[in-house]
Amino acid sequence: MRVSRFFMPLMKETPAEAQIVSHRLMLRAGMIRQQSAGIYSWLPLGKRVLAKIENIVREEQNRAGAIEVLMPTLQSADLWRESGRYDAYGAEMLRITDRHEREMLYGPTNEEMITDIFRSSVKSYRQLPLNLYHIQWKFRDEVRPRFGVMRGREFLMKDAYSFDLDPEKARIAYRKMFIAYLRTFARMGLKSVPMRADTGPIGGDLSHEFIVLAETGESQVFCHRDLIEMPVPGADFDYEGDLEGVFNQRTSLYAATEEMHDAAAFGALPADKQVTARGIEVGHIFYFGTKYSKSMGAKVAGPDGTDVTVEMGSYGIGVSRLMGAIIEASHDDAGIVWPESVAPFDLGLINLKSGDSATDGACSKIYAALTAAGRDVLYDDTDERAGTKFASMDLIGLPWQVIVGPKGVANGEVEVKNRRSGERETLSVDAAIKRFAERPSF
């Protein structure tokens, strides 16, 4: 993509309304624009990152055996009356009346609807286990939306729902998601720690929040230091094999959010293992048994022919919120530092003298070759000053920059800069092409 044809409205000033660094940087990098309180448009750069995050979430859900569906944003109030949550949910639920005076709502979550789909379609235990997920916009009418996409009103969430014949099988479903979440966040460059958490309005008695540690985190968390750097299962992890090992390794060490904190147990840890920190919640999983299946009549015929009320869990990831969390965890004074897996482009190509035929020629050659090799290149072909181009490219945080100026080109050379480390290297044009065309050598 050529910058001259792209839409990337960068801001020079730091926006006054943004209180945290991810919000400031997303506004300055032209990734989002607020349309109403807590409601954002995703501009091209933001949309690209959102799609990459979404796709990692999708791949890891699929890998763990969950199946993708897509439920609508609007739901019938009657469905929520069946579970008793229509009246219980409070002012965060956006209630809507349609032209026929039917009561609707903008879904804040989908336990009721998925249970309705299940009870209408699944009749036998032989169709279990089943885990259905979707990635869809939700709405929660926060009284005071803030921190940009971290606490918006309209937000993108992945929510999965598992159905099993008995509690033991439901715990297998829970562990699969537990492990899938570890992989999901790690692929985005995040160190997440699962912590025992309160189940809140979803209900149930087993729940973990996945927390990314960050100074600007919204809540206080407590955990054993070893959990932070603990390696996650690889892409070849067998979800049909042993799940206990990974699960027990994580859950045997102390980790809890403030609501579940046990000061005595925490204090019993060796002093150098006690981590008290701020955390950002990026995922939350629940095992709640028959809370919804019982009230809504979600039953299957069991092996002996008698009806069994199914055991359920639900599993959420804040897809749009993750973008803020990644930036909170990965930025410096100059701007965002994207992990390669979620960067809006693989690399930035900076032409230091647009209009100079040798420099233009070298840039065109690199751009064409890397685009043909399947790389997403953002080519700054504008006639801005070099200093502005450097600052813009650092701000938007692509992992690599290829810098092409007339002096270097006279020697057949370009400069390659790593955004995170700041390391620079001078390479021939062909060597730079080769470096980035062969992806694994990044």
Place this chain on the structure above:
Amino acid sequence: MRVSRFFMPLMKETPAEAQIVSHRLMLRAGMIRQQSAGIYSWLPLGKRVLAKIENIVREEQNRAGAIEVLMPTLQSADLWRESGRYDAYGAEMLRITDRHEREMLYGPTNEEMITDIFRSSVKSYRQLPLNLYHIQWKFRDEVRPRFGVMRGREFLMKDAYSFDLDPEKARIAYRKMFIAYLRTFARMGLKSVPMRADTGPIGGDLSHEFIVLAETGESQVFCHRDLIEMPVPGADFDYEGDLEGVFNQRTSLYAATEEMHDAAAFGALPADKQVTARGIEVGHIFYFGTKYSKSMGAKVAGPDGTDVTVEMGSYGIGVSRLMGAIIEASHDDAGIVWPESVAPFDLGLINLKSGDSATDGACSKIYAALTAAGRDVLYDDTDERAGTKFASMDLIGLPWQVIVGPKGVANGEVEVKNRRSGERETLSVDAAIKRFAERPSF
């Protein structure tokens, strides 16, 4: 994907509420489930097709130079007051009040919001031309939703918006979308005819509907016969080159919707070229000049420094509706017949004797080899009767079936069936793998 682990709730009975064949087949194939009037969940098979349609739309928008953004579903009423449409829009607009008593609405279209984004970010003619699109859920509160996803209330739409300095450049933007639409629909196996159309509430004086001819079409249309089979531009079409040729070739022949019909001009065509038919609208493009930019103050500094109110167009594709249109255009008595480009899986693998070790072994070998080659295979590994498996696979309409039974396997052979033609061929297991692993030989 193994059928035993998938979620595909097929219906044996023809649902009484479905009046048209696409609605019936989508329900019977377990692709959708109605949650409220005109509001659907997309079950796994439907979600897969939706993603493929969406991706073709995206690729062709990108190819034509449009840039993807994502605007929220909910909008502020104030924005629509600026254009005067808040009061004008009528009962189809779903109006919402949030907890702070602010008036909102569920966007039925996005001219106002994109104009707001433009005016806040684009200041100079040098940033033009610009065409921004998004693929997002919309809501129109139809008084009588019907025909399944063809006329739903919550529906997925691609809408693009172009911004140009003058009418001539705006017409270039219009023609780019015109050509992109021809390619988009052709890639889905549809024969679309662009027809002069009424501009309706969007406004403006130049507009084309893209119509797919189908007996169950919602409206009467009239066109020159040569338009129906006219070839579309290839993937190498140069959007920066001549656009007039393709545009004039299409628009010089008679084609109009009922509202724009000129019986005299139509009657002047040779009798064998007069086509009167029913049509399904799958796209609609508009050039409306300064209708929104003027009322909302979307201006740029022109080449001479004076402000210029930008010329705009908008370009819609009914993404979820397209699924219905494709089925209307491509089905037979046994079920859906998917074009390969949008099929939920590339092929179906039918095990005629699950539990038989030789048959299971051959199926596993084929499944593993084709999955490794990147093919999406739906493997019916259940213990249903052969007749049920054949009927199910025909109903869901995958382009190819590989049928594996104990007799064939004893000779090292399987049967390959083309869903559309019904042609069958006996191949060795290895030849069948080779056939489908090498995609171009499909």
